[in-house]
Amino acid sequence: MNTALYYFSGTGNSLSVAQTIKDQIKECEIFPIIGCLKQKPVEITAQRIGIIFPMHYMTVPRIVHEFLMEVRFQKPKYIFVVITGANPKLGNALSVVEQYLSKANLKLNAGYFIPMVAAHFPYLKLSKNKQPQKQYQEAKEKVLEISEKVSHLKNEFDKEFTVIGKLKQLVSKETKGKEKFFTIDSGCIRCGYCMQVCPFQNIRLHGKQIQWLDNCHSCFACLHFCSKSVIQYKKLSVGKARQHHPSVTLNDIALQRD
Numbered sequence: 001m002n003t004a005l006y007y008f009s010g011t012g013n014s015l016s017v018a019q020t021i022k023d024q025i026k027e028c029e030i031f032p033i034i035g036c037l038k039q040k041p042v043e044i045t046a047q048r049i050g051i052i053f054p055m056h057y058m059t060v061p062r063i064v065h066e067f068l069m070e071v072r073f074q075k076p077k078y079i080f081v082v083i084t085g086a087n088p089k090l091g092n093a094l095s096v097v098e099q100y101l102s103k104a105n106l107k108l109n110a111g112y113f114i115p116m117v118a119a120h121f122p123y124l125k126l127s128k129n130k131q132p133q134k135q136y137q138e139a140k141e142k143v144l145e146i147s148e149k150v151s152h153l154k155n156e157f158d159k160e161f162t163v164i165g166k167l168k169q170l171v172s173k174e175t176k177g178k179e180k181f182f183t184i185d186s187g188c189i190r191c192g193y194c195m196q197v198c199p200f201q202n203i204r205l206h207g208k209q210i211q212w213l214d215n216c217h218s219c220f221a222c223l224h225f226c227s228k229s230v231i232q233y234k235k236l237s238v239g240k241a242r243q244h245h246p247s248v249t250l251n252d253i254a255l256q257r258d
């Protein structure tokens with residue numbers, strides 16, 4: 001059975017999950033959701049399909065909504081979802097994916113949450129009790145278990161705790177317009193990493209100034225991959241460690257555009 005994994009990732013956590021699953025399953029390919037959306041509708045011919053993304057504001061990121069609206073499944077036999085986050089069981093992301101699939105008369109067969117070192121500062125607090133290396137290791141072990149289960153087409157769901165039923169409606173409001181909160185401290189060396197890494201090409205050099213445009217998807221790649229850690233998000237990031245998945249590079253994140 002051929003397998004296609006579709007992923008979105010800002011700081012590499014979800015990409016690392018996709019890469020690990022790919023390595024465990026025969027005839028498996030991975031595709032970036034952003035790149036796939038360049039051609040609409042997105043036609044998927046694989047029989048086993050995985051959708052892998054981070055939790056954003058307790059729900060599905062905006063770009064994943066767009067993907068779910070555009071995607072056309074040709075002959076799916078098994079569809080699964082893996083969601084990374086600080087505490088991803090809190091929210092409605094699984095239910096949202098299920099709703100999109102049921103509109104197309106399709107069934108979600110499995111859904112899993114992977115707690116990860118978080119990329120967004122308010123959420124870092126939720127995972128502060130664990131050392132990053134330990135958490136990455138635990139995540140990898142769970143992903144290996146999931147790979148085994150999905151390779152045997154297991155029907156299974158981690159339990160989701162939807163706190164507010166109407167969370168889905170918050171998505172656009174929550175993730176649009178965040179570019180205005182980014183600032184740069186003194187010490188920027190104009191290396192251009194922030195511009196290179198942004199999967200949405202939303203940062204440019206205007207004269208000598210780094211400028212955020214208005215298509216920010218709040219993935220936080222720019223902030224975490226800045227070579228001098230001088231990008232700030234409101235006051236929330238001041239004095240806090242930057243974090244991206246250790247096995248994922250700036251180029252890996254940037255390649256999602258292709």
Ligand SMILES: Cc1cc2nc3c(=O)[nH]c(=O)nc-3n(C[C@H](O)[C@H](O)[C@H](O)COP(=O)(O)O)c2cc1C
Binds near residue numbers: 010085
């Ligand atoms: C804008 C934003 C919002 C987030 N919201 C949540 C959330 O509601 N719940 C949660 O558990 N984690 C949340 N996180 C943490 C991410 O889901 C987590 O760091 C994820 O593993 C990042 O995956 P990525 O590296 O593939 O982008 C948020 C992160 C960002 C950047």
Ligand code: SF4
Binds near residue numbers: 193194226228229230
């Ligand atoms: S990555 Fe950081 S140091 Fe490099 S240009 Fe961007 S803001 Fe400046």
Ligand code: SF4
Binds near residue numbers: 222
């Ligand atoms: S500007 Fe930064 S946070 Fe916004 S989409 Fe680009 S890399 Fe992600």
